[in-house]
Amino acid sequence: MASIITVGRRKTAVARVKLTEGSGKVTVNKKDLEKYFPIDLLREEVLRPFLATSTQGRYDAKVLVNGGGPTGQAGAVKLAIARSLVALDEDHRQNLRNAGLLTRDPRMVERKKYGQKKARKRFQFSKR
Helix, strand or coil, X not given: CCCEEEEEEECCEEEEEEEEECCCXXXXXXXXXXXXXXXXXXXXXXXXXXXXXXXXXXXXXXXXXXXXXHHHHHHHHXXXXXXXXXXXXXXXXXXXXXXXXXXXXXXXXXXXXXXXXXXXXXXXXXXC
């Protein structure tokens, strides 16, 4: 089986995943998954596509991720892995779709507007 390369994005993070058949080892930026994502919640997020398709331990994932913070990066990796699983086997699409793992999260940081303190917060209004 040839390896599959897919891209996932979340906020400003971009993840590229290379999925190959193997023992279930996930490396992120040449580090072990546990080292790169020390928070349990983020590790579960990354591995959720494997759980939804019950393919834990069947594929190795080599991930290159940059931009954003830990949460955005975990979301980007999750989407990329889900897309890889669909590319390998189209039967996985319905399970992943039902789990909400194939939807790109469109939420981005809103830009700061001039004449305001932040994107929506305004300076204090003084009537007099």
